Amino acid sequence: MEWGNQTSITEFLLLGLSNQMELRQLVFMLFLWMYLLGVLGSLLIVLAIGSDPHLHNPMYFFLTNLSLVDICLLSTTVPKMLVNIQTHKKSISYAGCLAQTYFIILLGGLDHFLLTAMAYDRYVAICHPLHYTTIMSPRLCTLVVAGSWLVSSLHALIHTLLLTGCFSPGNQTSITEFLLLGLSYRAEQRQLLFVLFLWLYLLGVLGSLLIILAISSDPHLHTPMYFFLTNLSLADICFLYTTVPKMLVNIQTNDKSISYTGCLAQMYFFILFGGLDHFLLTGMA
Incomplete structure (x- = not known):
C-alpha cells in the first residue's frame, strides 16, 4: 500500500537480483540446480520410504508428507523466477502474486504442523513405547495430516483475502491513520x-x-x-x-x-x- 492515489493494479514489477547479463545467467544456473537438487532429494526420500516396507510407520508417513510439501513449496516461486530470468521479464500478475502468497502461507504452515506431529510421534515412541502402535494408529496419523491441510488452507485463505483487501485493484485514497x-x-x-x-x-x-x-x-x-x-x-x-x-x-x-x-x-x-x-x-x- 502507498500513501497516495493509486491506479488500477494489474501486475507487480520484480526488481530481480542483477541487471548484468552474465550475472543473470549465473543466478539462473545457481537457482536451477538448487531447485532440482531440492526436488530430487525430496523425491528420493519419498521413493525410499515407499519402496521399503520396514519404513511404513507413522514417523516415515509424516516424513513422506513433509517431503511432498517441500516439493510443492519449492515449485511455488522458483519456476516463475527462473522463467522471468530467462525471458528478461520483471513482472508478475496480480492474480499470480495472490496465488503465490496463498500457497506459500499454506505450505509453510503445513510444514510447521507436520514437524509438530513428528515431534509428538517421537515423544510417544520414547515415553510410551509399549502403547506406541495403539496411540499412533493409521487413523490418527491420517486425521493429523488431513487436519493440518484443513487448518493451513483456512489460515492461508484468510491472509490472502486480507491481502486482496489491502491491494484491491482500483483507486484508493490516502491512508494516514x-x-x-x-x-x-x-x-x-x-x-x-x-x-x-x-x-x-x-x-x-x-x-x-x-x-x-x-x-x-x-x-x-x-x-x-x-x-x-x-x-x-x-x-x-x-x-x-x-x-x-x-x-x-x-x-x-x-x-x-x-x-x-x-x-x-x-x-x-x-x-x-x-x-x-x-x-x-x-x-x-
Whole structure:
C-alpha cells in the first residue's frame, strides 16, 4: 500500500537480483540446480520410504508428507523466477502474486504442523513405547495430516483475502491513520476496562519475569527445556508489549486512532512474536 492515489493494479514489477547479463545467467544456473537438487532429494526420500516396507510407520508417513510439501513449496516461486530470468521479464500478475502468497502461507504452515506431529510421534515412541502402535494408529496419523491441510488452507485463505483487501485493484485514497472502535463509549466503563487490562498486562509480564528469574537463579534448571522456556517467556513479554500499552494509552486519552506506520509496526511484531512462540513450542516438543 502507498500513501497516495493509486491506479488500477494489474501486475507487480520484480526488481530481480542483477541487471548484468552474465550475472543473470549465473543466478539462473545457481537457482536451477538448487531447485532440482531440492526436488530430487525430496523425491528420493519419498521413493525410499515407499519402496521399503520396514519404513511404513507413522514417523516415515509424516516424513513422506513433509517431503511432498517441500516439493510443492519449492515449485511455488522458483519456476516463475527462473522463467522471468530467462525471458528478461520483471513482472508478475496480480492474480499470480495472490496465488503465490496463498500457497506459500499454506505450505509453510503445513510444514510447521507436520514437524509438530513428528515431534509428538517421537515423544510417544520414547515415553510410551509399549502403547506406541495403539496411540499412533493409521487413523490418527491420517486425521493429523488431513487436519493440518484443513487448518493451513483456512489460515492461508484468510491472509490472502486480507491481502486482496489491502491491494484491491482500483483507486484508493490516502491512508494516514486507522480509527479503532474500542470496547465502550462510556467513561466509567472505559476506566474499568483500563484497570482490568492494566492488571492483566502487569500480571502477564510479572509472571513471565518470575519464570525467567527462577530459571536463571537455580543451576538445576539450566537445561535445554528451561532454556527454551526462558526464551518463550521473553517472547511472551514482547508479544504483550506489542499491542496492550497502545490500547491502554488510547483508553486513557480517548484517542481512537493509530498511525499507518504504527499499525504496520504492530502487525510486524505481532506476527513475529506469534510465529516465534510456535517455533519455540515446537522446539520444546
